[in-house]
Structure formats: structure tokens, C-alpha cells
Amino acid sequence: MNAFSSKLSRRTFLKQNSLAGLGVALASTSVTALPMIGTKAAQVPAVLGGPSAWAEVKWPVWPQWNPETDEKQLLEVVRSGIWSRADVVTQFEKEWAAALGVKRCLAVVNGTNALVTAIHQLGIGAGDEVLVPPYTFIASVSSILSNGAMPVFVDIDAETFQIDPAKIEARITPRTKAILAVHILGLPVDMDRVMGIAKKHKLLVIEDACQAHLAEYDQKKVGSIGDAGCFSFQNSKNLPIGEGGAIVSNNDHFIDLCFSYTNFGNPYGSAVGTVSTGAVMQGTKLRFSEYQAAIGLAQMKRLYAQTTTRNENAEYLKSLIKDIPGIVPYKLYDKVTRGAFHLFPFRYQKEGFKGLSREAFLNALRAEGVPCSSGYTPLNTQPYLKDTFDSENYKRMYSKEMLDINRYNEQNKCPVNDKVCSEAVWLTQNMLLGTKDDMKAIASAIEKIHHNVDKIKTLGQK
């Protein structure tokens, strides 16, 4: 994603209230759904020197900020001199818990450490195995390794990009303690099936909802369904604070333990020892600050409307591109009642584009003015695993056999994920905050590339 943030910043920010400029651009083309796309398809692709599909589109900048509505509480915090954790953090936690319909929320420094803390306070550590999909951000897996536990990869469902429930049970062993259900791209995991398997095998469920703010499965917000849910408020995320994270749960004692752990092990709530003073556990310090909370409260106010817009635009864009040969958009599970759409994913199958490579397709799409990326590379084969297995700590905790990287790679193969990683195309969430016409522009750019694929191939790109 960082790859195109620089590209985005070069574009002028389209303010939601300055759509008039777009209207002018639109007037020159007919604005009815697919016929317009057909018209564009006949044009010379931008990658060959033609006009880009939507030169006028200036994708909404990220993050959004409105001085009038957003700065009052932040300035109060700054001027109060109370910057370390106090009332505003508590207010943020209460509001985020309420937004999710969950009993408790603890804000921490970032999503990575929310995961590290949740895994630790659920009692998962050396010798334990945690099931995790390979199609995720590195922090999902590193948070398992940080606790001395062993990630075991479960292949994904190509249609939804999520952990495939049908493949979970085959990877359960006597060491398995938990399933890390990652709602990757902001699309919900099939939680009924995951919770069913967890119950049957007495496993814990930690939801990595770092990309899935306000997404819902069966009317329940993701993050509130398992034993613990973790969120990130990093700048690119749908609720951006720069840095930040949260652990949510309906289990009071668990959140009290997390609070204590992230505050030097000092007693908190039910996390008290037999003595009333002094640290009750070996802790660390991961506290959220007051100005972060003030920014978060301001961002939370626009998150609801933004989430609705992303859902509407994602469904609309999907409807526009789903019949283009070689384009296979995401699918949501039947019980998903709302996505977060941190990313809009589709699979690009080059057979539908006369063999044009994904890289050449991405270049052509970028030339049309549509920022896009190829997304994740498989996490189950990267060098960090061998590095961890070679460490003295891991050698003390696991048998030689368990740390044999060749054996591990063999046991952790995920062929569906390998294929998905070679086909995926992502558009970022801020693009879904544009207009219906912006969605048509994206579809029109793809149509144009499809229509002119022979000419694009003459560029020498394979």
C-alpha cells in the first residue's frame, strides 16, 4: 500500500463537497452504466499513449480531517497538559466497545501489540500451535512467534480470500491452542464454521480485525465474536490515528489481565494478587495516549458513513466488472451483513486477457489513472520463519524435528494461497469513498485494457 501512497499524494485531493469539477468532466461522456464503458473501450489505452480512462479522477485523500469538527477535543487535550493515559482514552474505549456491541475495549499502542498481548493473556506460548491463514499482513504471524508459539498455516478459500474452514481440522494437532481468524481485506471470515470447529476441539479464537472495522457477520461486529478481537488504527486503516490498536472482548477478567500486562503488570480490576500493591505479573508498557484518543474519537464519527459508502461502491464496482472475462471479484459469505472493505480485491486471470501478465495489466491500469497493487506474497515460505527457527530461544523450546524448515514447509503448504497471491489485484479503501462515476471509471479502464489487449502486448510486456 505504501507503494501508491506517494502516487496518491501527488494528486490533488478531491473534497467530498467539490464534485462539481467531476460533473463538468462527466458532461462530455454519456453517463449510463455499461454503454459508456463500451465507448471508452474503443479508445487507445493510456499505456499506449491514449488518454487515461479517467484523467479527471482525483481519488479521495487518506486520512480525512476537518479542522472545524475534529480539532476541538484534540486542542483541549494538548492545552490540558494531560497527555498520558486518562479520561479521553477511557472515553475512546467506551465508544469503540459500544460501536462493536462488545463489553470491553482496551486501547494499546498498535494492532501488532494488541495481538501479542491478547495471545499472551490467553495463555498461549512456547510449545503451542496457532492456526493462521497465510494470506495476511506479517503482524498476524509475528505476534504468534513473539509469544514463542508456532504458527500453523491453513490454506484459504480463493473466492473469499479468507481462511478456509474446510481445511482447518486437518491441521489440528494435540498442540493446537487457538485459531487466529484474520478478517483480511476487511471481508469477514466464515465465523459460524470457525466457532463451530473451535468449540468441537476446545480451541480459543482470536480475531485479527485490524482491517475490519465495523464489518459484520450475521449482524455481529467482527472482533466481538471470538474470545478476543484485535484492531489497528494505523494511518492506512479504516479508523486512522497514525498509530494505535485495541483489544476487545466480552470477558472482563481477560481485559483486566491485558490492562495489567500493558501497564507494567500493575494491578487492575480483577487482575489483583493476594497483595494489594506492587506488580501482579511480569508486564510491559503499551499505553495509548490522550491525543491519540482525541483523534480516534473524531475519526470514529465519520467511520459509519464511510463504511456504508465503501459497501455501496464495492458492490456497484463488483457488478460492473464481474462479467469481464478474466476478472473474478471477491465473494462474501452468505451470513456477512456488512464488509469493511479495507481493500477491494479481485483475481486477475490472464487467460481472459490473452495471456497478458498481471504485472503488465497492473501497469496498464495505473496508466489509466487507477492506483492498484498485487497485494500479499505468501507468508508461509518467507525467510523470517527459518530465522526464528534458528534462534537459540526456539531451539530451547522445540525439538529439532519441529524446527526442521524443510519438514515445516512441506507440512504448511497452501497451494490455493500461492495461486491467489499470483492473481490478486487490490484497490485501496479510499478509492471506494469516491462517487459512482469513479467506480464506472475503474470499470471502464479495465474494459479498455481488455478490449485493447493485443495492442498492449505489442509493448513487449509479457
Ligand SMILES: *Cc1c(COP(=O)(O)O)cnc(C)c1O
Ligand atoms: C495492520 C495490521 C496489523 C498490525 O497493526 P499495526 O497497528 O500496524 O501494528 C495486524 N494484522 C493485520 C491483518 C493488519 O492489517
